[in-house]
Amino acid sequence: MNDAPAALAPYRVLDLTTEIGQYAGRCFAEMGAEVIKVEPPAGDAVRRIGPFFHDEPGTNRSLLWFVLNASKKGVTLDIEQPAGRDVLRKLIARSNLVLESYRPGYLRGLDIDQEALRREHAKLVWVSLAGFGQDGPYRDYKWSDMVGQALGGLLYLWGELDKPPAVPRAPQGYYHASMAAALSGMVALRHARRTGHGQFADVSMQEAITFVLAGPGGTTGYWWMEGMNITRSGPGINLGHLISRTIYPCKEGYVAVSTLFGPHFPQLLDLMQRDGVAGFLAEDPKWRSATRFAALPGQWRCEQADADAAEDLFSAWLARYTRDEIMKLAGEHGLMIFPVLTVPDNLDSKQLEARGYWQKIEHPDLGDTVTYPGAPIKLSATPWRVRGPAPTLGQHNDEVFGAIGLSNDEMQSLRSAGVIS
């Protein structure tokens, strides 16, 4: 597998992004492009964010840095110095794709202007990421992952109704911004190869989030079709006029059920009856054909209050068993109940092991391996895989600066001037 061809091997990507865009570069790197992450001589800000390897802070120990920058090469460069900008222009000249996420206008202020550079390099693709895009009333707004999710409409959906919105403990806004950048960059790279014309892509985290959940996700449609907003619904799914409880605690742990009523419900009811906790559900046969949706012939459509009462009984039944006991019953009786898992469950997963999902990557400077989530998708001919650790600070300076023709003397003088480290 390791000598399989890589789909993006012909491409070079220059990654000038901060946390908002670093996952995009990782996608290109893991599909085989040469991705060079450029950071200031003091190191990228993400290097200072924990958690750290063995909980010991250090420039080359941030796990967040690792998961956003695996498989890339890394160089240091102070682009605020003219000599640094000369080097940057040389790096751009040999790149097919530039990814950047400085505040809008910052690079132009340094005379690094994508329009001029694209005139010079006709096939160059330039992708700029920002919280809200390169112009418009929010152009200069400061962003964080959470602020992007707030204005993108995602934050309103996370958490419980009687509490403030919650923020996922992994930067979903930054991931969506990165994926919009990755897909834009990918279609533009292919277009440039076919036509000889590069282009500019302006990515907004806010809009990327809105697109993912409101556009195709259809959530804004609740307003313009049905005149309602769907709200966060705690451990349930919100389908506008009905909220279905999805997650339930058991004696130990949690389980999830996509829909309580469904093909499995008669078997479930038998088990609840066996345990003497079916309550009113046992009294009327209509419950065996209950549905929350439009009723087909032979079905009985129940209202929110009916469903809430049934969910309470189901909940009481689940509380008698542990998660693992429930999953055993589910397997034996064909119940559509699924475990709510956490990291240790999935590190031991036979399914993920059979598919070789987790990747242990050697980090020579740590003298140890780091476990990375592997490819999000398996490609039969040109695998997506973690190709190496995230770079240590300045790890590839000599290799990369040598490749653009800097002599040892030139590198030494840049180093003395603090342009590279």
Place this chain on the structure above:
Amino acid sequence: MTENNGALGDVNVLDMSWVAAGPLCGVLFAYFGATVVRVESAVRIDVARVSPPLHKGQPGVNNSGWYGAMNLGKYNVCLDLNTDAGKEIVWKLVDWADVVIEGFTPGTMADWGLGYESLRAHKPGVIMLSLTLQGQTGPLSPMRGYGLQVQGMSGMASLIGWPDGPPAGFTIAYPDYLVPMQAAFATVAALDHRDRTGEGQHLDLAQMEATISFTGTAAPDFVANGRLALRAGARLLAGDTPVTAPHGTYPARGDDRWIAISVFEDDEWQALCGVLGRDDWLADERFATHDARCANDAALDAAIAKETAKHDARELMERLQAVGVPAGAVLDQQQLLDDPQLHHRGHYIPMQHPVWGDFPAELFGARLSETPATIQRRAPLLAEHNEYVLREMLLGYSEEDFNRLVAQGGVEFYSG
């Protein structure tokens, strides 16, 4: 300027998937100019077609705004793949397609004689994208169901909510929306590889794996440090300690109104105190430094919440951003539709639908200068393009052949 017919204007996509994750991959191709033909059954209706939001809240196979958003720009034909006539048509579509998307339980396509090996034997350059919950291989491969299950199993749900409450990230079936971007990125890369080498391939996406890839440091932190990092409300934590404070979602004036504020720098803290009229906090030793704020973040959150509750969320956001404090009003769907920045970017495209009338279609989240994303047409009605696709657009069947295929049961029409 090149003539714009989309970056993927040369690409044909046969979209045989259903519900959400697969159709969402197809729609991404449509935004970038590909010709996408969605195959459905007019008998076994795609559940998305009857799922909310619904026009006037009423059921009907062409009433769903959800289906409508996930199938913008596509053509629709209805086929019965269990008939020889249906198979004859689908093989013609395979000949036409560069990419075949499917989301059936593993083995289903092979049962129809349409597994990847059969497609490849017929057409070596074909790219097949399969989306399932657990993947094409492994003991859980046969698992059926919905993205919600993966939200729980992947560990994503456990990262969302409050520490003293249940996992609470289920308002939407989040994995269905997250995985299509990864799948489309990889598929375009596979197309690029095919262009250069002639080699096609099979892309096997497990929603489980793709969702885990969005869980940040959760797994490496557990392996390296033995820490099980779970949901933490609205705090931004690294390990067990706050990265910064204040970082939270605070109440604003009105019912269920909130503002997100994340302060990283001392000057942002000072500006926040100024806007809230609490310069006295600058002298409060509990809040004076970054470290002090992190150590006292619960008290800080409570104090800020009392102040923000006096303000309108959007007005407060504008005042905070004007002095350089990262802040965002928590927008609901109505507010998204009115948002000035999204309007400035032309995010909403006015369109018309024969059942719903005027509606706002939503554009992709990036603006490409030479080949912008576009919406070529509204989502198709059920069976709308049967004759057009088979006779005119693609396959060139004669009227006689078309009638034969209908008579043989290969083409389905919706009878209501």
